Amino acid sequence: MAEQRPKKKVVESTVETPAADASAPTWRPTAEAKSKATRFRIIAAILWALAIAGEAFAIFWVLRQDPIIMWLLIVMFVVIGALAIVGGQLWKKANDLDPASRKDPVRFFIQNQLGAIISIVAFLPLIILVFTNKNMTGGQKALAGIIGIVIAGAAVASNIDYSPASQEEYANQAGLVQDITGADKVYWTTSGSVYHLCQEASAVNKESADNTIHAGTIAQAQADGKARLTLQLPQELKECGYTDYVLPDNWQAVVKGEAPFVPSGEVAPAVEPTTDDSETPVAPAPSATN
Structure with missing residues (x-):
């Protein structure tokens, strides 16, 4: 006879939920979820700012050296990638806790794909300047460029939200x-x-x-x-x-939020057929009898 597993204990959550608002029957996050999402977004913004600062350091100092310090350039690619990816993952967690509305498609797209957008901004100018740098040999450009493209691609792919919440x-x-x-x-x-x-x-x-x-x-x-x-x-x-x-x-x-929810038993109101008086046949008036 198979050994019976111990019964699990049930623990009631104590997180405070938002009060219902009959005038606005839309979903709202709890105060705790909102606070946690804000904290994640602030940390993500700081990490992204550091990634952009790292890109600026690589562009305005590393790439201006003659000869180029290759190991430092590669390290900067790795550091920028790590900052961009970690920031992007925190941003996606924040969006799960406090999502945007699909009613504003532009904001919905930007909020959910901001991690991928920042990753492109943090890498693309640097990669372009690597390939156009006059202080690097062809081999150095190929090595640094490939490493940069691979890390950038990983950061963008990781930060794309393929199924964003709403x-x-x-x-x-x-x-x-x-x-x-x-x-x-x-x-x-x-x-x-x-x-x-x-x-x-x-x-x-x-x-x-x-x-x-x-x-x-x-x-x-x-x-x-x-x-x-x-x-x-x-x-x-x-x-x-x-x-x-x-x-x-x-x-x-x-x-998944792709179709509206209709409660069971609820029937859409029937559409009353419209009648065009101009096309309604008029019965002839009865003739008078002599």
Whole structure:
């Protein structure tokens, strides 16, 4: 007989959630999530500023030496890359905690791809000046240029947000969870990256270091770094006892914020057919009888 695993303890989150506002039914981060996101963005900005300063040092001092100090130039590429990447990862974490709205596509793009943009700014001028430098031999240009391009490419690729979170995505997920369960309560683990419908879900009952299931509101789960709802919803509907709930055909698009959430049972208002009086046939008046 297989050994039965000890039952996990459930810990209720104590993070303060934002008060509901009926006049603005959009998603808002918790105060803790907002504070953490601001802190991450400040650190990222400092790291990016140091990366740009490193680029300026390489351009206005290293590349002006004759002969060029190759080891120092390569070190500067590595340092700039490290600063850009670490800053970009912190910026992406901040965007998960406090995302932008898709209603403003320009801001949404810039906020989510700023890490990649900064990486390009921190490398492109330096790489161009390496290839046009008169104090370097062809071999030195090739070596330094290739190293710079590889590190720059790694920084840009690492800092691109391929699936950025949005306020609409979070609002959709909150609406879907409450439509399924009837409550703003979800469950997650310390090591997991998503939140789940109930404490009976198999995903939260896997063995873990702290043997703990956390419970709280969706905003609390997101403040704890769980960016979205699980994509194992069909499985969890069965595990959590919501077998009567029918997911919409586009539920994955709803969870990802790509389609609007419509509560089950809600029907779009019917459109009244319009009538053009000019085309309505008029019945002839009855003729008078003598």
